[in-house]
Amino acid sequence: MIRSLGDLVRRNARFFPDDIVTVHAGRRTSNRALLERSERLGAALLASGCQRQDRVSILAMNSDTYLEVMAGCWLSGLVLATVNFRLAAPEFEHILTDTRPQVLIFEATYGPAIDSIRARLDIGLYVCLDSDAFDWAIPYHALMDRGAGSLPDQQVQPGELATLIYTSGTTGRPKGVMRSHLAELTLGEQMAMMFDFRTGGRSLVVMPLFHAGAQSSSYAQLWRSGTLFIERAFDPARALEIVAAERITNLHFVPQMLQAVLDAAEGREVDTGSVETIAYAAAPMSPALLRRALARFGPVFVNGWGMSEGNGTCLPKHKHALTGPDARLLASIGQPNAKAAIRIVADDGSDCPPGVPGELWLRSASVMTGYWNNSVATIEALRNGWLRTGDVGYADPAGNIFLVDRKKDMIISGGENIYSQEVERALAEHPDVASVAVIGVPDDRWGETVMAVIVPRAGTRPTAEEIIAHSQRLLAGYKKPRHVRFVDALPLLPSGKIDKISLRRAFAGGTGIIQGESGS
Known part of the structure; x- marks a missing residue:
């Protein structure tokens, strides 16, 4: 019976032991090998002082080892706390201070950033995935050596936490989302x-x-x-x-x-x-x-x-x-x-x-x-x-x-509600528009007016006047953009969503700081 994410790993190893579960950088790992290595990691984490439901943070780019760390936490009743590798050191500090992991597993490329904030963190053990160059961290292979022998079944319960994921911050500072094994299994x-x-x-x-x-x-x-x-x-x-x-x-x-x-x-x-x-x-x-x-x-x-x-x-x-x-x-x-x-x-x-x-x-x-x-x-x-x-x-x-729309992205202009996604869909129909984001910018008369921030399709040079004229054929007059800015790329959050907070900050005064802008 599947009661936890770790049970999925065990089930696949039992019924499909020789089938390949991951392929990365030329390595092909079977279900049996994933279970063996992740149980060994789970045992090593418990031997290193982790207690039930302690957090284990990971700061790394994608790899087969990343999945191994995930599975090791699932099997041992620990909480996997992921960290967005695209953040800066102060943002790492905020998340790690909030999470308070017992262990931080990281790639060497992020070592200097972690070292710069390490004195302000309360982390019991640092583990480097791909280097032994840091005297304050042990190599991943050394951690794995602590996991000799098998990991007893921890009888992880569906309601126990499996993961802690920080939001993209579309509505403010990132928040840690607590997800149980039941929630992840259902997902x-x-x-x-x-x-x-x-x-x-x-x-x-x-x-x-x-x-x-x-x-x-x-x-x-x-x-x-x-x-x-x-x-x-x-x-x-x-x-x-x-x-x-x-x-x-x-x-x-x-x-x-x-x-x-x-x-x-x-x-x-x-x-x-x-x-x-x-x-x-x-x-x-x-x-x-x-x-x-x-x-x-x-x-x-x-x-x-x-x-x-x-x-x-x-x-x-x-x-x-x-x-x-x-x-x-x-x-x-x-x-x-x-x-x-x-x-x-x-x-x-x-x-x-x-x-x-x-x-x-x-x-x-x-x-x-x-x-x-x-x-x-x-x-x-x-x-x-x-x-x-x-x-x-x-x-x-x-x-x-x-x-x-998102509630916080809705534009109120002259007392009228304008949904940014409706305007974006209309502007995306223009043949020269590759991608578009619509935001509200301050206006002395209307409170807010509509601004379209557009990435043109390669090889085209649309004008603001063309974009506005196009919108007038598809939208009510009060919904059309009053300002148009052309940019090389839209800022994205890790989730793939457009970072409208950055756009609003950049264009709050009607002028911008994003490369390649021009406007009406």
Whole structure:
């Protein structure tokens, strides 16, 4: 019986011992070998002084060893606390001070940053994955040597914490999301069902394993056995090469990644015939980009909506239609999955009728336990078994859900509510727009006005006047952008979402500091 994530590792080693579970940098690891090494690591962590539910932090890029550390924590009843490697030393300090791990496992490239803050941290043991150059840390192989013998079954319970993941910080300082084994198992099972993972599937992992996106698709493939092809980082051309060479069946991208893969595939003969599912999640995808993707890859796309705090809806493959009545669903996040319930709630707490936007509330076993060391935020987010997601959307009469914005991204101009995602979808229809973000900027007369920040398609030079004229054909006058800025790239959070906090900060005064800007 599967009661914890560690049980998945044990089950696959029992029934599929010689099947390959990970491929990374030329190494192929079997289910049996993963169990043996992760049990050895778990025993070593307990021998090093870790107690039940202590945190073990990891600061590293993707590798097969990353999954080994994950599994070692699952099997030993410890909490895996991931750290975003893209952060700066002060941000590492905030997260590690909040987490208070007993052990920090890190790659050598981050050693100097950790050393600069180490005096202010309370960490019992530092472990370097790939070097013995730090006299204040032991090498990973030395830690593994402490795990001689087998790890007794720790009888990890479903309600115990499995992971601690810090949010992208879209609404302020990152918060630690506490996720139980039950929540993670439910998430993996949902993903396996929604995204059509099958036994013996071959999944490419290119999103960072410190984030819920890559973790969730990894759980799904573990549920169905199969192989995880783990890449250290995302490279679109490299991803296409692996798909062709290794006959990958499952891909999981955020929209910005999918756009990069489409650009890399343009004009090339690349065999992608093995691909059965391309899941996209974490951020809205414009129907224009999705139509382009469908034309290139065919009807293999599945949309999943969720967040680090919980997982909720799915738009399945057969509802991704380019023509006919279902074509409008390309702008939808689909329906609640089989293990979730959704409410759309007005400000007064009542349920919104079809067509009326409200905040999406989610109930599911995949929902977090709460925020680490933050009871105020937990009480605000969790209400009588429901997670208040902060996303605003509406349902059509058939129950299909359409996102319109994050509550904190809604623009109020002259008393009118303007949903940034509606404006973004309209602007994305312009042939010269590669990607776009819409924000509100201060205005003395209207309170806020709409600004569009646009990355032009390669080889084009759209003007602000053209963009505004295009928007007037698709949107009410008060929704059109009053300002347009052109940039080389949009700032992204680790989840793949556009960092609108940075954009608002950059353009708060109507002028910007982002490279390549021009405007009306």
